[in-house]
Amino acid sequence: MKNSFRSTVGVLAASALALGGLVALGAPAQAAMPKGCKALTLGFFGALTGDAGNLGKNISQGAELAVAQYGLGANKVKVDFVSFDSQGDPAQAPALAQSAIKNKCLVGIIGPAFSGESKAANPIFQRGGLSLITPSATNPTLSQQNWTIFHRALGTDAIQGSMGAKYIKSIFKPSKVAVIDDASEYGKGLADVVAKSLGSLVVTRTSLDPKSPDFSSTVSQIKAGAATVVYYGGYYAEAGRLVKQLRDAGATASFVSGDGTLDPGFVTAGGSATDGAVVTCACAPIDTTVPGRAFKAAYKARFGVKDGTYSPEAFDAANFFLAAIKAGNTTRASINKYVSTKSSVGITKTLKFDKTGEVSGGAIFAYVYKGGQNKASLIK
């Protein structure tokens, strides 16, 4: 299904460009459309295949839904959707970004999905003046590079980490905490913030090898330190594995992790060991609001699966671009200006970016797991 969709999209994008040559034959004149474009294009940039393909797919589909809904409305300007599959690989990202820039009809990017590829691709997007809203790249340094095209639709790891530490201190009131990470940029970055906030409460601080199935040494280390709370910075598959091996080894410490763990795969991997685990996320729980529920239903109807982490944020990001287009903006520069200065009410939050591209009101939520389900509450 994925494959035929992508080739359909590819055909759509290609024909959008090809038909550009026929513009002179009498297509109604649009308000200053980029040269040769019959329709504007929004693009997703991130991993659709490869190890991290799951996360990318959630985001891509969230954005795609927004574009599809836009297409059903009566809008003068047509908007197409394309995907750029970088496999989350910073090595592939630059060449891919270059070809994105060359597509003159492309006026907005939802993405890049990961922080690593952002560093490689964003300078190129900046050069091309192509506005981007990332719904998931949470590395704090991304907004400090003077990229005028950069916008981030959620709180950074700096905020998530400090709120996570706050939660641990207020809810668990531990005397000893173990902070573990997977040595990835995201995981270690997040864990470092948490460890710093917890200060002297941290008795065990180490990295594990996420590729290894066996965490017994790490588990032994945690048990040796006698921590009552374990914080893990990393992704869902390893988090689930770790919590399972912890419980099997008889460790009863509470388990807390970050948004990389917020995925059904956490429960698949961890099974009943995930009961009581707490996962923080800058992503808002949307099943309590009317627009949120409408989104979930529409997503399920279109793709046949439940929406995933960051799908709602991607939906909001795409809709912000679409609002800019509806307001009559058709060039990269004008769309970027709109997105940088105006605001847009989304299903996760109201998107309003500051001068560096960060969103205001980046709330952090704590999702508590029980019986394979999770319940969210705001961390105050």
Place this chain on the structure above:
Amino acid sequence: MNFSTLTSQFGALTFDGLVLGAIYALVALGYTLVYGVLRLINFAHSEIFMLGTFAALLSARAIGLNTDSKPRTGLALVGTFLLVTIVAMAVSGVAAVLLERIAYRGLRRRGAGRLTVLISAIGASLFLQEAVALWRGRNYETFPRFLKKDVWFTVFGAEIRSDKVLILVSAVIMMIALERFVSLTRLGRGIRAVAQNQDTSVLMGVNIDRVVTLTFLIGGLMAGFAGSLNEVYFEQTRFSIGIVLGVKAFTAAVLGGIGNLRGALLGGLVLGVVESYGAAVFGGSWKDVVAFVVLVLVLMFRPSGLLGETLQKARA
């Protein structure tokens, strides 16, 4: 560097390292056998292992086990384990034989250089990985727990748990059985003959094709067995789990002495323990570095591995 964990958890680290090492050893057997007989690094052996894990997983599901199932006891437990393991072994064995037929046989017949065969192996490895990824997706899948993992007793801090004991004991039994096979049976003699000198073996009436098939089959059976044990212990699998394990197992085979069956066992166990200690002292993310450094050191002082090569000498 953190030695406190090493000292306070020494028993646990050692025992857990041995358990992991047992799995390495079983997979290492496949590498060492094929290398001993053919001088070929069977890059795709890791995928044979991976297929074994999936066979175990799917057969467990087929008999109705899922992640909510209660653990079995008594005869049901034994029966489940045997079923899952035998299916895994069968699948891996057949896969290994097919692999040889498709990717290597033609090259062997034509006397192709070992680099060529290596690339063919790499291609086969990639193909199998991707095929499974396209078939099952790229997410981890969880294996149901049918064995209750209770800790029987603790010794020097090591938790002697049911699944750990199962792995260690069964691995050792398998190893002994294999060694008996290779040294006592006629088929085993054929393997050793071809390993020693292929041309002379042919002159003495040994059917090379049959020996090679048998070698791959045995390696595959061992990998399948390892796959089943891997599922019992770690309870998850996906298309890419062969990669890391393959490198470790091959390292173990070299460490113990390539072509040497006992070397594969020793190499595996040593590697598992070294990794365990290394992770405790240097942190989990450094443990592979520790393992490789140990390998280089061992090879510097014992260039043919810990136990040397008995099946045959390595080629220059």
Place this chain on the structure above:
Amino acid sequence: MKFLSSATDVVGDRWRALPKATRGLLTVVLVAGLAVLPMVQIPLLNTPQTDFPSLLFDKIGLYVLMGIGLNVVVGKAGLLDLGYVAFFAIGGYTMAQMGTLLHWSFWVILPLGVAIAMSAGAILGLPTLRLRGDYLAIVTLGFGEIIRITAVNVGWLGANRGVSNIPWPSAIGPLNFEDILNPKPFYWVLLALIILVIWLLKRIDRSRVGRAWEAIREDEDAAELMGVQTLKFKLWAFSIGAGIGGMGGVLFASKVGFISPDNFPLTLSVLFLAIVVLGGSGNIPGVVIGALAISYIPERLRGFSEYRVLMFGAALVIMMNLRPQGLLPRRVRGKVSTDV
């Protein structure tokens, strides 16, 4: 397949039969054609999704350079190296660190990167080149992983965060590298370096060193008996190969501007090896063909993105089985009658 092998043999024969002047002229034409390639839009040649001129540098050109380098180790000296990406990484990180911390010019760092990579090759080689061939494979594999894991875990190397804002080369002559959207100057520098390396290697090939390598590759024990200092020449091959790998790394880091340990996985080492073997190890045209095949085809196949790797794996098995000696196998050198 028989047709292909005889076709390439015929081409090879005809090439050798041409007078030297004609060969020189044709080479110049070829080089000129290559130089112009990024500016020309050849419709069939173009890769969907990825920018072709970028691809010329990023993938194809670099793979050719890396293939040539590894060819020295594997093809000429017959040493099985499964960790070649380590030297690529060393070159890359040298550029990254010296560029961002010391702010030295690319043109200064380039020879430094090559030198450091060569030293690394020598350091790795000293304890390990004594080992029998297939043991060397696992040790070199280990070394590749050690370099990558070190990069992951060491803070001042950027850890998994990587190193950003790596400076591009300062302008030289008419070439200006500032525009990140224009890969052509990089491509031309790369092309020039490849030609330089090929020329140097051809000279080495014809010297005593080249002959020693051939002897070692064919039968190391016999060579040793005949008085060839096998360890010394193996070290040379290893170092030279490492240096070329480092060169590629420096270029890569400077062009992309950002590197991280993810750029240097084990799979890349395997890919480099495939390039050498696929092309027909031991000779340069073969390596170029191999590099082209391995870098270009997966990009061309992006339309089948789901099946790309699957088809690639199958292609490797099929190609090896159909043509075990590689696409353009090296010709076995006849007796050399000059003094040894």
